[in-house]
Amino acid sequence: MNKHKYENIAMILEDQIKGKVLLPGDKLPSLRRLCTDHDISQSTALSVYDLLQAGGYAESRDRSGYFVSRLSGRIAALPFSSQPAGKESAQNLDKLAEEIFSTAGTGHIKFSYGAPSSKLLPVARLNKELVKAARNLESGGTAYTETQGNEKLRRQVIRHAPHLGSLKPDDLITTSGCNNALALALMATTSPGDRVGVESPYYFGLSGLARSLGIKLVELPCHALTGPDLEMLECILQKRQLQAIIVVSNFSNPMGGLMPPANKEHLVKLIERFQIPLIEDDIYGDIYFGKQRPDTCKSYDSSGLVLLCSSFTKTIAPGYRVGWIAPGKFREKVLQLKLSFMVCSASLTEEAIAGFMETSYYQKHLKQLRQTLYANYLQYSDVIGRYFPEGTRLSQPQGGLFLWVEFDSEINTLQLFKQAIRLGISIAPGQLFTREKQFSNCMRLNFGLPWNPQLEQALKTIGHLAKMLGKTTNKLNN
Amino acid sequence: MNKHKYENIAMILEDQIKGKVLLPGDKLPSLRRLCTDHDISQSTALSVYDLLQAGGYAESRDRSGYFVSRLSGRIAALPFSSQPAGKESAQNLDKLAEEIFSTAGTGHIKFSYGAPSSKLLPVARLNKELVKAARNLESGGTAYTETQGNEKLRRQVIRHAPHLGSLKPDDLITTSGCNNALALALMATTSPGDRVGVESPYYFGLSGLARSLGIKLVELPCHALTGPDLEMLECILQKRQLQAIIVVSNFSNPMGGLMPPANKEHLVKLIERFQIPLIEDDIYGDIYFGKQRPDTCKSYDSSGLVLLCSSFTKTIAPGYRVGWIAPGKFREKVLQLKLSFMVCSASLTEEAIAGFMETSYYQKHLKQLRQTLYANYLQYSDVIGRYFPEGTRLSQPQGGLFLWVEFDSEINTLQLFKQAIRLGISIAPGQLFTREKQFSNCMRLNFGLPWNPQLEQALKTIGHLAKMLGKTTNKLNN
Numbered sequence: 001m002n003k004h005k006y007e008n009i010a011m012i013l014e015d016q017i018k019g020k021v022l023l024p025g026d027k028l029p030s031l032r033r034l035c036t037d038h039d040i041s042q043s044t045a046l047s048v049y050d051l052l053q054a055g056g057y058a059e060s061r062d063r064s065g066y067f068v069s070r071l072s073g074r075i076a077a078l079p080f081s082s083q084p085a086g087k088e089s090a091q092n093l094d095k096l097a098e099e100i101f102s103t104a105g106t107g108h109i110k111f112s113y114g115a116p117s118s119k120l121l122p123v124a125r126l127n128k129e130l131v132k133a134a135r136n137l138e139s140g141g142t143a144y145t146e147t148q149g150n151e152k153l154r155r156q157v158i159r160h161a162p163h164l165g166s167l168k169p170d171d172l173i174t175t176s177g178c179n180n181a182l183a184l185a186l187m188a189t190t191s192p193g194d195r196v197g198v199e200s201p202y203y204f205g206l207s208g209l210a211r212s213l214g215i216k217l218v219e220l221p222c223h224a225l226t227g228p229d230l231e232m233l234e235c236i237l238q239k240r241q242l243q244a245i246i247v248v249s250n251f252s253n254p255m256g257g258l259m260p261p262a263n264k265e266h267l268v269k270l271i272e273r274f275q276i277p278l279i280e281d282d283i284y285g286d287i288y289f290g291k292q293r294p295d296t297c298k299s300y301d302s303s304g305l306v307l308l309c310s311s312f313t314k315t316i317a318p319g320y321r322v323g324w325i326a327p328g329k330f331r332e333k334v335l336q337l338k339l340s341f342m343v344c345s346a347s348l349t350e351e352a353i354a355g356f357m358e359t360s361y362y363q364k365h366l367k368q369l370r371q372t373l374y375a376n377y378l379q380y381s382d383v384i385g386r387y388f389p390e391g392t393r394l395s396q397p398q399g400g401l402f403l404w405v406e407f408d409s410e411i412n413t414l415q416l417f418k419q420a421i422r423l424g425i426s427i428a429p430g431q432l433f434t435r436e437k438q439f440s441n442c443m444r445l446n447f448g449l450p451w452n453p454q455l456e457q458a459l460k461t462i463g464h465l466a467k468m469l470g471k472t473t474n475k476l477n478n
Numbered sequence: 479m480n481k482h483k484y485e486n487i488a489m490i491l492e493d494q495i496k497g498k499v500l501l502p503g504d505k506l507p508s509l510r511r512l513c514t515d516h517d518i519s520q521s522t523a524l525s526v527y528d529l530l531q532a533g534g535y536a537e538s539r540d541r542s543g544y545f546v547s548r549l550s551g552r553i554a555a556l557p558f559s560s561q562p563a564g565k566e567s568a569q570n571l572d573k574l575a576e577e578i579f580s581t582a583g584t585g586h587i588k589f590s591y592g593a594p595s596s597k598l599l600p601v602a603r604l605n606k607e608l609v610k611a612a613r614n615l616e617s618g619g620t621a622y623t624e625t626q627g628n629e630k631l632r633r634q635v636i637r638h639a640p641h642l643g644s645l646k647p648d649d650l651i652t653t654s655g656c657n658n659a660l661a662l663a664l665m666a667t668t669s670p671g672d673r674v675g676v677e678s679p680y681y682f683g684l685s686g687l688a689r690s691l692g693i694k695l696v697e698l699p700c701h702a703l704t705g706p707d708l709e710m711l712e713c714i715l716q717k718r719q720l721q722a723i724i725v726v727s728n729f730s731n732p733m734g735g736l737m738p739p740a741n742k743e744h745l746v747k748l749i750e751r752f753q754i755p756l757i758e759d760d761i762y763g764d765i766y767f768g769k770q771r772p773d774t775c776k777s778y779d780s781s782g783l784v785l786l787c788s789s790f791t792k793t794i795a796p797g798y799r800v801g802w803i804a805p806g807k808f809r810e811k812v813l814q815l816k817l818s819f820m821v822c823s824a825s826l827t828e829e830a831i832a833g834f835m836e837t838s839y840y841q842k843h844l845k846q847l848r849q850t851l852y853a854n855y856l857q858y859s860d861v862i863g864r865y866f867p868e869g870t871r872l873s874q875p876q877g878g879l880f881l882w883v884e885f886d887s888e889i890n891t892l893q894l895f896k897q898a899i900r901l902g903i904s905i906a907p908g909q910l911f912t913r914e915k916q917f918s919n920c921m922r923l924n925f926g927l928p929w930n931p932q933l934e935q936a937l938k939t940i941g942h943l944a945k946m947l948g949k950t951t952n953k954l955n956n
Contacts, residue, residue: 118617139596
């Protein structure tokens with residue numbers, strides 16, 4: 001069978017990597033260079049790197065180009081698109097989530113946790129800001145405030161967010177964390193019985209929310225690197241089967257996908273064409289490993305159909321419960337819902353975060369957090385490459401908090417969870433992130449924990465347990 | 479027409495009051511004394527005082543007996559039961575509420591406000607507790623906490639609440655204020671299309687909540703003094719027309735009714751018989767003017783059908799957004815809903831309030847707040863008696879924050895609102911508290927504002943405006 005031209009070019013580069021001509025971390029030729037050297041189009045050049053990334057040989061860094069993967073030759077990247085079949089498994093996701101999170105005691109190493117460790121957070125500075133907030137706010141923060149939320153906070157969000165396009169502080173409404181923003185967005189845009197598209201795998205918190213609101217989640221095929229498969233999505237939309245869509249556009253949870261700007265623009269055009277709202281969860285957007293913050297679908301939105309949700313849970317303080325939503329044309333409805341469900345926000349924590357964002361430490365903190373997380377990601381990948389079973393595949397997130405691990409199909413991560421929890425280690429099994437029968441050999445690992453010998457040992461232990469599980473299953477099958 | 483015996487006895491006492499034999503504030507004969515003196519039953523004696531109260535001649539003080547009303551001879555008490563007819567008016571309550579609360583600027587005198595002024599709140603002590611909380615909490619309060627909420631706070635609630643019967647800290651779940659507790663309770667017990675009974679008039683915040691959840695509110699006839707008319711309620715329940723009931727059992731909003739213990743017990747038996755949940759809002763229960771804190775329906779609940787909701791909004795800090803719910807048999811469902819809608823509470827404000835409740839200042843503060851509010855109530859009543867139009871009727875709350883004023887029918891309080899707001903005074907017109915065509919000549923006044931000459935003047939101004947409105951309408955009608 002004849003190979004495509006891009007496959008041949010990829011093969012040349014793969015050989016150079018395997019032959020150590022190119023070493024892990026080395027910069028690979030730019031797209032332009034590849035086009036000139038091989039007389040190919042830009043899209044063919046992109047295909048070359050897609051293939052190399054899928055094989056685990058290359059990794060892209062936003063706006064810096066492509067590099068030889070530090071994992072090359074040891075562990076493969078996730079090559080696949082998820083292919084949800086629309087068949088639900090019988091398991092109760094909420095129960096599973098409760099079991100998994102309630103069994104993790106305070107002394108446990110929580111790879112299953114959904115936020116950075118507070119050791120990576122600016123705790124001392126926040127305490128200072130809290131004291132200032134109690135002093136600055138009228139009545140020390142004891143009085144009701146405007147339902148829309150702290151004005152200073154809304155201003156600071158806009159100030160630090162060039163990726164939000166032309167949004168103004170008045171376009172934002174504060175919420176009690178991002179989950180609460182998603183809840184308000186769903187209530188404002190859907191009715192019981194509606195079908196809402198989500199990525200597959202998806203953030204399991206949406207499951208209980210959907211059930212409470214009587215809506216049905218429909219899992220959409222996704223690419224590990226670039227998020228929702230837009231061609232497939234268009235087919236589904238043409239059948240008029242969805243009333244809304246939720247995406248984590250930047251560094252999705254759990255797979256880590258990053259929608260390229262062109263995909264974001266395309267997605268917005270799609271939802272405008274079919275006139276359905278897009279709920280965009282950008283909670284990880286500030287934790288990018290590349291040079292520049294990725295943009296949002298919202299920045300391509302001129303119709304007001306995009307409801308952008310975010311919070312400070314992944315960057316400043318999960319326990320403060322401060323988030324926000326830019327609800328577009330659903331502004332009045334969301335405001336009314338917030339009034340009905342909670343009257344207004346707690347003013348102290350909003351003011352404290354706004355105060356922190358006014359200082360120069362905010363950007364310094366974000367920069368440091370990103371560096372720490374990127375270093376952790378590399379450390380994790382290194383240990384996983386050396387200690388996890390052969391055949392393990394690993395996501396290559398360009399930001400966020402999570403690694404997605406895919407074992408060979410015989411390794412069941414729910415069993416792995418049960419064994420690991422006895423040793424004081426908790427992981428998030430893949431089944432948490434789907435209502436279908438898939439991902440039973442996958443797991444999500446949080447790399448937002450401080451790197452130390454104990455953590456390294458815990459990772460090795462997971463690898464060891466997975467190897468044992470693989471062997472047991474193989475024996476049973478033979 | 480022959481008078482009933484109780485009417486004759488009431489007439490004797492009324493004459494003594496009118497003839498200044500008994501002076502305002504004098505103690506009236508005890509129920510037992512009345513029985514012995516007139517050879518009547520206890521229930522006939524109660525009817526005597528009901529009649530005197532309705533005429534504005536007597537007022538009851540919890541466990542202290544009856545006294546000559548300080549308003550006697552000047553202004554009448556509310557004599558009526560509300561009689562909602564089940565016919566909805568066309569007005570949009572949410573819009574009206576928004577209009578009324580958005581027009582009140584910061585410099586305004588807000589009789590419309592729904593919480594005590596922060597001048598009556600322990601702001602300095604809370605600030606101290608906040609600093610302590612940031613120091614005490616793991617990670618300075620930046621980390622996620624248990625969904626059920628701060629354990630210390632749940633313990634303190636139980637410690638200070640003998641009226642909660644046998645409840646334990648584990649029976650409580652913290653919420654983001656009482657409104658949020660009501661929202662969770664409604665979501666846990668109802669489905670879209672359900673009909674939920676509420677007092678008439680009722681707290682307008684329920685209106686937006688009901689609309690968001692797709693449930694219909696049904697107004698129940700209520701007595702100004704004792705809350706829901708339980709005989710009427712039984713008829714409605716027999717027709718199986720309600721799927722849940724919400725009551726403010728102590729010092730209702732806006733009319734100020736206090737359900738007697740026997741009524742609470744009766745109501746719990748009713749809902750048990752018909753197996754429908756009772757959502758009890760006890761947010762004002764700690765602000766009693768009598769000797770003892772009133773009890774709750776929850777304390778009579780053995781079936782788990784009562785969901786008790788409360789918060790610290792009316793006693794400590796509206797802006798902290800800290801409340802709780804004791805959801806009875808709906809505990810798991812409420813916990814799941816809280817997890818889905820907000821993951822967990824903000825830990826700092828919960829810890830600060832718990833810290834404050836651990837100190838001896840909590841009870842001292844409550845005592846002082848009650849004294850201030852009672853003194854204010856008397857001041858308000860005095861000014862209203864002297865400056866409001868003839869024919870004005872006034873509630874006689876035994877606690878809480880609100881006076882309910884009923885003018886003669888030609889005085890429209892929406893017009894009054896519009897005139898007063900131009901003078902920097904905001905009131906809450908009666909139409910806010912009903913979906914039916916009633917209460918257009920009523921208004922709610924918050925007496926939780928610090929008493930001073932400016933406030934007194936503002937009250938007089940309302941009286942003056944009401945008199946002018948009455949005259950204009952009379953002229954137009956002649």
